[in-house]
Amino acid sequence: MVERIKNATTTYSARVAEHLKLKSLLKSLFVFGLAALLIFSQADGALAARGGGRIGGGSFRAPSRTYTSPSSRAPSGYGGGYGGGYYPGGGGFGFPFILPFVGFGGGSGLFGILIAIAIANFLIRTFRTSGVGEDGMGAYGDSSNPMVSVARLQIGLLAQARGLQTDLNRIANTADTGTSAGLTKVLQETTLSLLRNPEYWAYADVESDQTRLVSAEQAFNQLAIAERSKFTGETLSNVNAQISQAKPKAALNSSGELATDSGIPDAPGEYIVATILVAGQSKLSLPSINTANDLRDALKKIGAISSDQLMAVEVLWTPQVSGETLTADELIAEYPNLQLV
Incomplete structure (x- = not known):
């Protein structure tokens, strides 16, 4: 009988302790939630x-930039543009430019024309890239972009x-x-x-x-x-x-x-x-x-x-x-x- 009472008392005490622990935990959660609500409401x-x-x-x-080739770098036959093309005669890179090298005689006229076209293409590419600044940004080499x-x-x-x-x-x-x-x-x-x-x-x-x-x-x-x-x-x-x-x-x-x-x-x-x-x-x-x-x-x-x-x-x-x-x-x-x- 005494043993039963002792066991019942122990069980009751354990339940009371568990209840108090749960109550304390709920109270802590409530306080934490209320504090968080106040903090975030003020922050908002x-x-x-x-x-x-x-x-x-x-x-x-x-x-809006207009590129004008300096006279010392681009002969007048190109009209100041990037893609002036090749025009024989009229102040451009015509046959007189080729004469010191190949001349007109001996059937070399066609060969001279081909050389002139190659030189013209090379010069055009050179003029197009000559505007790239020393900083490498290319602001003048591509003025549109x-x-x-x-x-x-x-x-x-x-x-x-x-x-x-x-x-x-x-x-x-x-x-x-x-x-x-x-x-x-x-x-x-x-x-x-x-x-x-x-x-x-x-x-x-x-x-x-x-x-x-x-x-x-x-x-x-x-x-x-x-x-x-x-x-x-x-x-x-x-x-x-x-x-x-x-x-x-x-x-x-x-x-x-x-x-x-x-x-x-x-x-x-x-x-x-x-x-x-x-x-x-x-x-x-x-x-x-x-x-x-x-x-x-x-x-x-x-x-x-x-x-x-x-x-x-x-x-x-x-x-x-x-x-x-x-x-x-x-x-x-x-x-x-x-x-x-």
Whole structure:
């Protein structure tokens, strides 16, 4: 009898312990789920307010170049074209050119004509390839489809660089993005603004490639779309002389509270990201960015692109609204390519 009571007591205690363990586990899961819900709901609210700014424009039309052969390299009989063909007489490479070698006598006239045609073909091929520059890009050798450099330079700045947001907003509201000169000014002012704030540089990344004109626009647009898709909306835009500005949504700071333009602490671990996209006919050799000096060199090279070489430019930055910043988690999630400088 005592043994039965003892066994029953042991069984009951085990069941109670198991019940308490299950209850504790369920309670822990509930608390974890509630915490996750609060965290992600705040993060969604903060991300929903991350608008971006955009400035840019350009054209990928082929340059209108007319090739004129120098008189010392192409005799006038070719009329300045690539495929002038062979014309006997009239100042071209006719029989007088052959006379010192074969002459007309002895039935060698046909043979002289064949030699002249061979020489003409050789010269035509030479003229067609003579425009290839020393850099190997061939911009003049194939004027209808030249080589184009497409590059992306991205910088993560500390939140204290609020002056950059102000500068970019000013540029967006005043820039003439409908002309080549205006776009060049946008590029120069943007790079200057970044160069003047080296103490706020935290992260950076660069990507550069050379491609033919026929595929340059697609490559440029792919980079632009990839960056623009990281915004929930473009709250300020000036592209191809079309300015638009949306009313920004109320922003949440990193603690989930409503942010205002004044009295916002510059919390550590908060950032602003600026991106420059360029396409130009010049060969753009940008360094790999590992240090602040590398970033400075890249900014100077991009800012030095001349108006006659610049084909397209886009400047993108987020957040656009003063008072908003990206948290460290948002920076890592949206811009994993950035490297510490």
